[in-house]
Amino acid sequence: MIKIVMILSLILGTLYADDMKARKIMEKVDARYDGDTVTQDMIMVLIDKNKKQRVRQIKSYSKDFGVDEHRILFFKSPSDVKNTAFLTYDYDDSKRDDDQWLYLPALKKTKRIPSSDKSSSFMGSDFSYSDMTDKDLDDYDFKLLKESKVKGDKVWVIQSTPRTQDVIDETGYIKGILLIREDNYMLRRAIYTLKNRAKKKYLDVSKMHEQDGVWVVDEMKMISKRGKQTTHKTVLQFKNIQINTPVDDNSFTTRRLEKGL
Numbered sequence: 001m002i003k004i005v006m007i008l009s010l011i012l013g014t015l016y017a018d019d020m021k022a023r024k025i026m027e028k029v030d031a032r033y034d035g036d037t038v039t040q041d042m043i044m045v046l047i048d049k050n051k052k053q054r055v056r057q058i059k060s061y062s063k064d065f066g067v068d069e070h071r072i073l074f075f076k077s078p079s080d081v082k083n084t085a086f087l088t089y090d091y092d093d094s095k096r097d098d099d100q101w102l103y104l105p106a107l108k109k110t111k112r113i114p115s116s117d118k119s120s121s122f123m124g125s126d127f128s129y130s131d132m133t134d135k136d137l138d139d140y141d142f143k144l145l146k147e148s149k150v151k152g153d154k155v156w157v158i159q160s161t162p163r164t165q166d167v168i169d170e171t172g173y174i175k176g177i178l179l180i181r182e183d184n185y186m187l188r189r190a191i192y193t194l195k196n197r198a199k200k201k202y203l204d205v206s207k208m209h210e211q212d213g214v215w216v217v218d219e220m221k222m223i224s225k226r227g228k229q230t231t232h233k234t235v236l237q238f239k240n241i242q243i244n245t246p247v248d249d250n251s252f253t254t255r256r257l258e259k260g261l
Contacts, residue, residue, distance in 0.1 A: 022142035022158045026178075029185045030137055035214045035243040037063045042073070045235040046124060056081055056123075059261060063247045067092035069134070070252035074261045081123065085257045090133045098133045103257045110254050119172030119195075126201060126222035126234040130171040139167045145177070150189060154182040168195060184215050199226050212243050 042058040056078065062071040068091050075084040083105040090098050100113035118130040143159040160176035162168045172194055179189040190203040202225065207218035217238055224232045250256060 017143060017161070018141045019143040022144040022156075023137070025144070025156055025158065025180060025185070026137055026140075026142050026160075029180055029187065030134070032185045033214060034216075035212075037061075037244055037247045038216075039240075039242040039245055039247060041239040043235075043237040043239065044123075044125060045237075047233040047235070049229075049231055054078075061247050061251055063249070063252065065249075065252075071132075072252055072257065075123075076261065083260045084123070085260060086123075086132070087252065087254065087257045088132055089252075094136045094138045100129055100132070101254055101257060103254075105260075108258075110258060115170050118170050126224045126232055127236075128172055131222075135171075139163055147182075148179070150179060150181075153188060155179040155188055156182060184210075186215050186217075199224065199231075201225070211241060214243050216241050216243070 044056040046054040057076040085103040175193040177191040
């Protein structure tokens with residue numbers, strides 16, 4: 001019986017190689033207050049392997065609905081994406097899949113994003129639909145690898161590993177290396193290994209500031225690489241950030257999605 005218990009312990013330890021210190025850090029990251037509402041302008045810059053750029057202007061609104069968060073994005077320019085809109089319901093309940101919808105004005109149609117498509121590119125960027133929602137901590141094992149520094153900021157380096165194949169299929173990632181700032185529990189950098197292992201994505205939250213007691217991001221970059229070769233890059237810049245200003249509950253519906261700004 002003792003041998004059986006030891007074997008089971010080893011098996012479970014392999015399946016769920018969780019580090020409690022790392023998990024507590026990630027719980028603080030997840031619990032960090034980020035405002036009840038956020039309104040902001042976004043600039044999305046898409047850069048291909050030949051350094052050719054496409055620039056998109058976006059308006060973003062988000063609001064907490066209890067423990068859940070709703071977010072809506074409206075593409076303002078250029079003309080080929082104008083009036084395209086994206087709505088997401090980010091649920092706190094780990095048993096519920098987050099809901100996402102994309103409105104395509106050329107088709108005058110709202111498309112619901114199924115779980116099977118969430119690992120695909122969001123509007124041609126290096127961010128996936130899955131990247132547009134918060135991750136459920138219960139879906140991952142965490143391991144604290146070391147402490148380090150990024151441009152003078154102390155960070156914890158934490159490995160994130162999906163617990164199930166379903167999570168891998170939905171996100172497209174088999175592993176993440178997360179660099180968390182020790183002073184404010186903000187994600188500073190991340191390296192994501194994709195399912196085919198030949199590709200990786202590198203996230204750099206290059207600019208952030210504290211506003212009204214809330215840490216907000218001013219700029220982030222996601223770089224896709226195959227080996228050492230950069231295949232594509234997306235830069236997101238955030239301007240005119242307003243925190244805890246009134247946003248109507250009815251702003252987060254598929255009807256509002258289709259109506260536009």
